[in-house]
Amino acid sequence: MKIIKFGGSSVANPENIQRVFSIIKEKLKEHELAVVFSAFGGVTESLLKIAQLAREGDEAYREVLQTLEEKHLAIVRQLISVQSQSTVMTFVKVRFKELEDLFHGIYLIKENSPRTLDYVASFGERLSAFILAESMQGQGLKTQFLDARDVIRTNDRFGQAKVDFEVTNEAIKNYFAKYDGIKVITGFISSTAKGETTTLGRSGSDYTAAIFAAALDAENLEIWTDVSGVLTSDPKLVYTAFTIPQLSYNEAMELSHFGAKVIFPATMQPAMRKSIPIYIKNTFEPENPGTLINGEVSPGALIKGISSIPNVSIVTVQGAGMLDSTVGTSRVFKALAEAKVNVLLISQASSEHSICLAIKTQESYLAKEAVEKEFFYEIKSGEMDKVILLHDLATVAVVGENMKHNPGASGRMFRALGRNNINVGAIAQGSSELNISAVIPQPDLQKALNALHEAFFLSENKVLHVFLVGVGLIGQALIKMIANQQQKLRGDNELDIQIHGMANSRFMAFHEDGFDLSNPYELSDSDEKTDLNKFIRTMEEMNFSNTVFVDCTASQDVAELYTKILEAKVAIVTPNKKANSGSMDQYRALKKLAKKRGVKFLYETNVAAGLPVINTLQDLMLSGDRVIRIEAVLSGSMNYIFSELEKGDPFSEVVKKAKELGFTEPDPRDDLSGMDVARKILILGREAEQDLEFDSIEIQSMVPEDCQNLGSVPEFFEVLRTHDIDFAEMLKVAEAKGERLRFMATLENGKAKVGLNSLPIAHPFSGLGGSDNMILLTTDRYKDRPMIIRGPGAGADVTAAGVFADVIRIGNYTRE
Numbered sequence: 001m002k003i004i005k006f007g008g009s010s011v012a013n014p015e016n017i018q019r020v021f022s023i024i025k026e027k028l029k030e031h032e033l034a035v036v037f038s039a040f041g042g043v044t045e046s047l048l049k050i051a052q053l054a055r056e057g058d059e060a061y062r063e064v065l066q067t068l069e070e071k072h073l074a075i076v077r078q079l080i081s082v083q084s085q086s087t088v089m090t091f092v093k094v095r096f097k098e099l100e101d102l103f104h105g106i107y108l109i110k111e112n113s114p115r116t117l118d119y120v121a122s123f124g125e126r127l128s129a130f131i132l133a134e135s136m137q138g139q140g141l142k143t144q145f146l147d148a149r150d151v152i153r154t155n156d157r158f159g160q161a162k163v164d165f166e167v168t169n170e171a172i173k174n175y176f177a178k179y180d181g182i183k184v185i186t187g188f189i190s191s192t193a194k195g196e197t198t199t200l201g202r203s204g205s206d207y208t209a210a211i212f213a214a215a216l217d218a219e220n221l222e223i224w225t226d227v228s229g230v231l232t233s234d235p236k237l238v239y240t241a242f243t244i245p246q247l248s249y250n251e252a253m254e255l256s257h258f259g260a261k262v263i264f265p266a267t268m269q270p271a272m273r274k275s276i277p278i279y280i281k282n283t284f285e286p287e288n289p290g291t292l293i294n295g296e297v298s299p300g301a302l303i304k305g306i307s308s309i310p311n312v313s314i315v316t317v318q319g320a321g322m323l324d325s326t327v328g329t330s331r332v333f334k335a336l337a338e339a340k341v342n343v344l345l346i347s348q349a350s351s352e353h354s355i356c357l358a359i360k361t362q363e364s365y366l367a368k369e370a371v372e373k374e375f376f377y378e379i380k381s382g383e384m385d386k387v388i389l390l391h392d393l394a395t396v397a398v399v400g401e402n403m404k405h406n407p408g409a410s411g412r413m414f415r416a417l418g419r420n421n422i423n424v425g426a427i428a429q430g431s432s433e434l435n436i437s438a439v440i441p442q443p444d445l446q447k448a449l450n451a452l453h454e455a456f457f458l459s460e461n462k463v464l465h466v467f468l469v470g471v472g473l474i475g476q477a478l479i480k481m482i483a484n485q486q487q488k489l490r491g492d493n494e495l496d497i498q499i500h501g502m503a504n505s506r507f508m509a510f511h512e513d514g515f516d517l518s519n520p521y522e523l524s525d526s527d528e529k530t531d532l533n534k535f536i537r538t539m540e541e542m543n544f545s546n547t548v549f550v551d552c553t554a555s556q557d558v559a560e561l562y563t564k565i566l567e568a569k570v571a572i573v574t575p576n577k578k579a580n581s582g583s584m585d586q587y588r589a590l591k592k593l594a595k596k597r598g599v600k601f602l603y604e605t606n607v608a609a610g611l612p613v614i615n616t617l618q619d620l621m622l623s624g625d626r627v628i629r630i631e632a633v634l635s636g637s638m639n640y641i642f643s644e645l646e647k648g649d650p651f652s653e654v655v656k657k658a659k660e661l662g663f664t665e666p667d668p669r670d671d672l673s674g675m676d677v678a679r680k681i682l683i684l685g686r687e688a689e690q691d692l693e694f695d696s697i698e699i700q701s702m703v704p705e706d707c708q709n710l711g712s713v714p715e716f717f718e719v720l721r722t723h724d725i726d727f728a729e730m731l732k733v734a735e736a737k738g739e740r741l742r743f744m745a746t747l748e749n750g751k752a753k754v755g756l757n758s759l760p761i762a763h764p765f766s767g768l769g770g771s772d773n774m775i776l777l778t779t780d781r782y783k784d785r786p787m788i789i790r791g792p793g794a795g796a797d798v799t800a801a802g803v804f805a806d807v808i809r810i811g812n813y814t815r816e
């Protein structure tokens with residue numbers, strides 16, 4: 001004998017029900033079966049909602065009831081042939097007439113006791129199981145409808161009744177001995193010895209099935225639902241969750257107790273007593289083996305799954321009156337037990353002065369009332385404080401028998417939460433070491449589950465969630481590179497980079513699941529105007545673990561948001577020099593903040609595009625070297641201009657050509673002024689651990705004085721022409737000495753200078769052509785011959801490549 005149970009999701013509509021029938025028919029070929037059904041998907045919820053509306057005196061209850069009746073009649077019409085419909089139709093109509101009377105009563109007396117609600121809810125299963133038994137009959141199967149209230153005996157704890165197994169087992173056995181056919185059984189419902197209807201708790205049909213399985217010594221129990229077994233986490237919250245092939249009864253119980261809705265916690269007890277294996281299977285993917293729950297503990301992974309309970313409150317009971325902890329604590333629990341409050345987690349500080357309980361929010365008020373009543377006199381005398389309630393929380397729990405005697409699980413758990421800026425309110429670990437749970441802010445729940453899931457199950461597959469501001473030349477090149485490398489990174493580097501937000505100066509767009517990069521997204525298609533604060537807010541609201549903000553702009557406004565971003569524990573990667581070339585205090589504060597919040601702030605491309613200058617300097621400093629001197633050609637445009645000048649063209653013509661080739665800023669004075677080079681040497685100096693302010697840099701501008709305040713660029717070129725002769729003269733003087741003119745930056749003895757130098761032909765910079773950059777680092781270790789870094793120091797592709805490398809670096813840092 002097998003007991004199979006189909007949940008509400010499996011019988012939500014006629015199409016699903018036909019799948020269920022196929023599964024039953026297939027099973028019948030080999031096994032004797034009893035089938036337990038839940039109410040049709042959503043029906044229990046609706047019944048309870050109608051009861052609430054009626055109690056509140058809201059006439060709308062009638063309409064919702066009518067819709068519910070129509071839903072049932074429609075299922076009957078679709079599943080049962082016209083000739084056989086009338087008995088079932090009558091059955092359904094009579095039940096709805098009863099419900100109408102019942103709700104009218106609730107409407108009149110405005111009362112909704114747990115006893116009434118159990119009776120109301122019982123209609124869901126009574127209707128579904130009867131209709132399904134009749135439809136199966138219509139498909140040629142011999143069925144026997146069983147209202148489980150006739151056999152499952154419970155106490156009168158309405159809403160969560162306790163089973164009297166002695167009476168129940170006997171009644172089940174007798175019933176099965178007496179009747180043939182496939183028993184089609186109502187899940188969830190039961191009755192007291194006085195015949196009052198009770199229920200086994202929301203989602204209790206799984207338990208009904210287990211009760212039958214144990215009473216009949218069934219070969220196994222199958223729970224059919226809408227997911228392929230128990231998954232490592234709720235797939236609705238963690239998209240990468242996967243099926244756990246096997247769980248011990250204890251693991252399954254613990255996971256479900258802590259919120260894995262896929263199986264009702266009590267289900268495991270009867271099965272465990274009789275060692276009956278439980279299979280969790282997917283009605284919509286019957287071939288998937290799903291999860292097997294039995295008495296074995298499979299070796300391997302530290303934990304099996306992560307579950308969560310939303311809408312939790314922390315209830316704190318504190319005061320000197322608690323100091324006599326044995327009495328104090330026992331009085332707290334006695335009061336809570338009497339108020340029938342379910343405590344999810346307990347944590348007590350060693351001072352024993354306070355006790356902290358996690359309780360479902362809806363029960364927390366009852367808990368407060370019960371405890372305050374119990375300690376009425378102590379609170380009045382000031383010996384105890386009033387009970388404090390803290391709302392908007394959730395619990396997360398990692399579960400697995402292998403945590404026993406294996407250190408590391410809690411470290412990994414809290415590291416993952418901490419790294420993702422998730423505050424932990426209370427912690428508990430059972431002495432069985434089967435479960436570690438923590439209370440966290442409710443808005444962080446999904447992020448926490450994903451961070452934990454990644455830390456425990458996917459540590460070899462890290463996901464980085466990127467938000468990109470500045471989709472210009474560099475930004476676009478970056479997107480293209482990520483798109484091209486995505487597969488390879490997933491495979492070789494186990495790194496998945498997804499872009500969830502993009503903005504240029506005009507529009508912004510977001511994608512919860514990540515943009516499909518194989519199909520470039522046009523930001524102009526977005527109807528959302530760029531609002532940087534909103535961009536950051538949305539990024540925070542999406543609340544992903546491992547978020548990276550990439551700033552590919554040159555904007556001061558964006559740079560000003562870095563503090564806020566780092567505060568939110570979001571890493572930053574940027575070629576934007578603005579933040580690092582502000583005041584020394586600001587530079588230090590950003591670095592300090594990144595460190596404090598445990599996130600990276602990477603800006604290799606601030607200087608010389610993708611060339612490894614900043615990383616090299618940082619490595620040198622970290623390993624104990626000291627910079628004596630930095631000499632550098634840091635402007636591709638200036639280098640182009642002065643190496644081209646040697647060919648004999650006038651200076652103004654060379655600058656014009658450089659502009660036409662896109663080597664300069666739209667206004668070439670931005671390059672010629674030397675300001676940009678000054679910012680770069682400032683950053684290099686700071687990386688070399690020198691206290692430098694921008695104002696202290698000696699800058700020799702290449703913009704002649706009378707060109708500085710001219711409005712338009714053409715006007716500038718006009719006047720610049722008059723200076724061609726001066727530049728030609730400078731070149732002549734240098735050439736006469738066998739020297740070359742190079743615009744360079746130097747840093748020595750804490751003093752930075754930027755300007756034009758005449759260099760001997762043998763100097764490494766003299767041979768530098770085109771738009772290349774070159775950096776010479778003279779340090780204690782590289783004293784005789786400086787370290788030379790040379791290569792293209794500008795251009796969208798090389799800059800994007802540098803940004804990309806920084807993003808990948810973050811993936812590697814955040815890996816455990």
Ligand SMILES: Nc1ncnc2c1ncn2[C@@H]1O[C@H](COP(=O)(O)OP(=O)(O)O)[C@@H](O)[C@H]1O
Pocket residue numbers: 006007008009010038203224225226227229230231232233234235236259260261262263305306307
């Ligand atoms: N760890 C988990 N594994 C699988 N499903 C889970 C888990 N945690 C929560 N769930 C949720 O449980 C749902 C199945 O439970 P439920 O809706 O009660 O099914 P049924 O209607 O079949 O009784 C899934 O759709 C899933 O969203």
Ligand SMILES: N[C@@H](CC(=O)OP(=O)(O)O)C(=O)O
Pocket residue numbers: 006007008009038039041044045124187188201202203204205206
């Ligand atoms: N119908 C009841 C009992 C049940 O077990 O349902 P499901 O199997 O759909 O979770 C409820 O919704 O609580």
